[in-house]
Amino acid sequence: MPWLAGYPREKVNWGPTVDREKCIGCGMCMNCGKKVFQWVDGKPSVASFYDCQVGCNTCANLCPSGAISFPSLEELRELYKREGI
């Protein structure tokens, strides 16, 4: 059974935030296949927060300038424990 099957996605606080000041506009994060980002004025903008794959942080790992951050992983782990999902 996949993680979070049947659980409302909008109740899971997981998705990227982009610091446009730190972003150097390399475009690496646009490789995300989930279409979470939109390219706006030469930089990514989060267009679809809840389409981000829960638990994924690949774009943050790839970002050369540390411009992408995520909510607390602990919070996510607590949710899984609490809800038994």
Ligand code: SF4
């Ligand atoms: S964490 Fe993964 S799914 Fe979410 S926006 Fe980044 S690359 Fe896409």
Ligand code: SF4
């Ligand atoms: S990977 Fe980082 S630096 Fe590159 S465009 Fe995305 S947010 Fe900006």
